[in-house]
Amino acid sequence: MTHPADHTADDILDALDPEQREVAASPSGPMVVLAGAGTGKTRAITHRIAYGVRAGAYQPQRVLAVTFTARAAGEMRTRLRDLGVVGVQARTFHSAALRQLHYFWPQAIGGAAPEILGHKAPAVGEAVGRVGMRMNRSEMRDIAAEIEWSKVSLLTPETYPAAARRARREPPGMDLTAMARLISAYEDVKGERGVIDFEDVLLLTVGILEERGDIAQTVRNQYRHFVVDEYQDVNALQQRLLDLWLGDRGDICVVGDPAQTIYSFTGATPQHLLRFTDTHPGAATVRLVRNYRSTPQILSLANKLLTGPSGQRRGGAVELVAQREAGPQPELTVLDDDPAEAGWVADRITKLVAQGRPLREIAVLFRTNGQSEALEAALSDADVPYLVKGGERFFSRKEVREAVLLLRGAARTDDGSKSLPHLVADVLGGMGWHEDAPASSGAVRARWESLKALVDLSTRLEATSPQARLPDLVRDLDERIAAQHAPAVEGVTLASLHAAKGLEWDVVFLTGCSDGLLPIMMAEGPEEIEEERRLMYVGVTRAREVLHLSWSRARTPGAKGTRRVSRFLDQASGILGEGARSTPKRASGSRGSRGLKSSRPRVCKGCGTELGTAKERASGRCPDCPPTYDEATFERLRSWRLTVSKAASVPAFVVFTDATLEAIAEAEPAGQRELAAISGVGPRKLTLYADQVLAVIGGADPDEVAEAAVGEPED
Template sequence: MSQPAQPSPALPAHPSADAVLAALDPEQREVAASPLGPMCVLAGAGTGKTRAITHRIAYGVLSGAYQPQRVLAVTFTARAAGEMRTRLRDLGVGGVQARTFHAAALRQLHYFWPQAIGGAAPEVMSHKAPAVAQAAASLRLQFDRTGIRDLAAEVEWAKVNMLTPETYAAAATAARREPPGIDPTGMARLLEVYEEVKADRGVIDFEDVLLVTVGILAEHDDIARTVRQQYRHFVVDEYQDVNTLQQRLLDLWVGERDDLCVVGDPAQTIYSFTGASPRHLLGFTKKHPKSRVVRLVRNYRSTPQIVSLANLVVRGPSGQARSHSVQLEAQGAAGPQPVLTAHPDDPSEAAAIAAEIAERVAAGTSPADMAILFRTNGQSEAFESALAERDIPYLVRGGERFFSRKEVRDAILLMRGAARSDDASKPLPELVRDVLVGAGWTREAPSSGGAARERWESLAALAALSDDLVATHPEARLPQFVRELDERASAQHAPTVQGVTLASLHAAKGLEWDTVFLAGCSDGFLPITMADTAEAIEEERRLMYVGMTRARRELRLSWSGARTPGARATRRPSRFLDGTTSILGDGARAQRKSTRTVGGGGRNSLKPSLPAKCRGCGAELTTAAQRKTGRCDECPPSYNEATFERLREWRLATARAASVPAFVVFTDATLTAIAEAEPTSESDLSRISGVGARKLGLYGAQVLAVLGGTDVAEVVAGAADGDAETASATTELVD
């Protein structure tokens, strides 16, 4: 059963301005009733921010404050823009431009390019990876597919922060950016060559759409004036996710005017790795001193039990609400308490969740009303397998786009043909289903799962969409339905597909379900191991908050003690749950062990410590060898195999020269740790466990030479003059 939405009076077919306001709660009404001037809306999760801003636009148009074609509403996803257009249409307001930053900029780029630059605008690359790979190859840098993807992400970060090859290195160092396999100076050079590759191909990338539009507006006053005459009123949704480049473009659009309404939630800032920053939202009132600030705090999405848990998590260990955060106030009916469940390992966790979902489906719950959320895409496979074993339909968020699927494209083509002969003799939903049968659809769902079930669900979603259209426009016929599908395809506003959603927490932003299974609630996943600064940890906290607030009625949290069956249970619950024991029980408390030091006595005889964590899965490291490498035994090594083999070759030659076992030079664990850390100085090398002052003096220069690419034979030969001394010292290590 869904959590009831915000109650509101039904609007007439052609609502008046007053009727639009009557549909809102007091805070939403404050947003809508002031359509002119600067406004900052701090809107918590599930508080109806889209409702507030679409009604604000509708009120502005219906009251005469706006001309609809003079309004530009900007958001971050095509789906959100499509939803906004649909809501405005249902409010009786047409002509408003609701677009993403990139879609709006691309239209302007194509329109003004001939005037500003001449000729036709260049093609936009669909993917930058091939150009990045070509740039890396020209610099004789070798990266695998994952490495190229990481480099492409770094290119995007540099561009949205408006960095050039000349300014990148300093900014990346200050931001502690560490693209794998390349230093900031090398990355700066790659950026330079990447731009040359694009120029040779005569193309631009996704970020260039914004950059070039910014350049045109900044350099051509006449074009900037034209844009500002066209758009006089601006609304920006998800403003906490604006990056430096988007803010610059927005400033150029707005100009000297102040008719700007921004909407966002600092507690949902989860994209800082892309360059997004809440500073624009938090600093809005300083930039616009006359702005009105409205806080939307009434949560209509989730039960009071879910809201209470989410509030505890977002507050953090201090228990104090941040001055800029929104503490949600639940408005819905009570529901079940959130539950935290521990499992012995990852497959057990996936199987248990699939079993519970199967029970709910058997009891009549729609699979589309449930979702499994997790921190990383790599966690998806276990849940896909567990659901497939039980023939439960599912869809992976971020997979193939709905309107790109072959069965959907074929069905729309058939409907376009049938629309020419629609004589209104059948109700639209019945006619649509007849056409879908011609496309291979059956009125009863197939008993099997897999691809066949997924195709069936896609076509069933089209049938359900015809029901929705008739509910709002009873007179609609097949030609209108085809237009609706075309508009949704253009906006990537997909209908709901009947399947359990599998999604990462980032991909789940902006979505909601009756029941959410939030899996992997352990340190190492939440927070992710790579989060090694206070700022990064807080973003991970916000990510868990976002996941919790996707649930309308039930929230089921879980974690597992180990990755694989039979492995040592070394994980612990997420530290973000420490303050939630009043709701989730003592099982939510992350247990911290105390270790007694050898020898006893003294004030340091009991030394509290946090066991080291595996940088791969987050498991606690229980042996000295594991702590040296920073990995548990189950995670694969992350070193370059060629580097490790060269180190082993050097160790063997050194050990033979001293007539001692190889482990006396360095143990396997220490050698692995050196290969993974790839130190570049004796200072870095000395920080690795197992490399003491004595061994640093004996082997430090040789190890660094091997890591620096010097041939092993040359390193060994260069150390030949000191062989007697080194051999003697090495023998002492054995003795």
């Protein structure tokens, strides 16, 4: 057996396929590698480095390989070591920047570098208090994420509002100007404490390299050759740092897959990858298309997902070519409701395990963390051990633990005067939960989904045991909690699609393949819809041998089945069958024609274009058509909403979303019946706000109307 140190340059190239060999055999000069899922990109770039060292083009200590996770950096170092190459720096952006910051701070600034905040929450909480706001923990997590986005996008408090407006950012419970003030207050808090955050590590390193040419030259003398993995996930700040490291040289190889860009909400953009040949004229382009992970049947579906109606590839994605032997066709299954879907998944997994399939080679993927409760419950009921990837177990989440405590306390005083689901909703209302879903995503939405899952649990219990009361629900919850904490050596992996990126399993169950989940209902506009499509693509390409896709017609048992299959599967009906069509072909005399009308998408009343997002459907108008409502009425309604939300200490969208206010302003209802017919105005909101809304529409002063209602009970 040849020792790694004895590998020649030719030995290293001989281990590669033709496209990987093309990457490795040209170690000098700029190169962009468009690497499809499962095509061996890490193998290609580590062999490129190893070949460069063996051929004498590189000194190992002069190479900096950058990636996005410590796990990926560790894997790169291991592979290089196996190839007999030591001394190459393989680090994350933050790790490399932090090392330089500590080294150069005494020279550039003097003294030791500032301490880094372990968590943003305390500083964010103090900043929230300074600007006179009140927020819960979930909202503050979303605020911290918004601060991070502003910093990696190279924005200041002054430039944030305009940029955030263009990006359609929606910080929880405030307008963009207020968010800018909060960002400024957060920076003041850090300055007074003498600390920096994670993003500051990059910002300060950029500042030193920009202001101190001598230090920048020292870095450039140290690192002559660069490799950047997952380049589609680079944000503006990381690109600025990379440009400063590189200087005017061209020895850089970037590797990425535009089809796996799923972190745009954090500031990542594939444009640096797609425009690399513009910024580096003469750069070589190599496409890795040979997929070694999945069967031809799975890849056929994956390729369909990224193929437009006219046959063009979406967003610069490569078309994958299978290298494995044939396997079973992917299957699409529709169930009546979420618990039925979860039970079906658990049943199929039980059969797979009985056939000898290892638990660790099975994964169940979903779009939102709130979907995991039903899946966890079904797997527990079936005695199937499981592990939750990228998040806490459902009953370990803070909001769920708090809710269970409240329900346990309320169980002592349950007098049977309300139905079980209504009682649970009332109890959770004490935590700020509302029946209407928040318009924003992030931690606020995840918290709502978790609490909604508990309400749904009570609905299911009442359906199976009509006499059940709150003590019965608490006992059921205790049993579920105990079952999920049972020790397990290995288990089925439960993961969100975001957490699943970079992983793979023999068998994958991709659940929730319906509009509203894939794409998620908060996705607004073509770019966000396309990112949701890429999320489904990531899920599909995690499977090696077996792929099951599923969706349910309704959320809870007995509810009306209003969902439709994900529009992303339309192109795959030739693989998955006619059930994959979100707009089924009408069949005259068909027994199933009764449901066709509700499954057809709504269209813009202005131009007839299909409305693809919840906001568009609520307003009945696409983004390209001008408003048909009276803008003065809309602004009065917004003013009223702001006063009401502040008085109730809830985000504005909890009262009414902008889309609902637009619909109200357009309809100008004259009474409660007309108001109730508007999408987004449910029975509870009708009770709470009907008189106020009608008064504002009638011309009353919005602030006076809201202030007159302050103090009235909500229920």
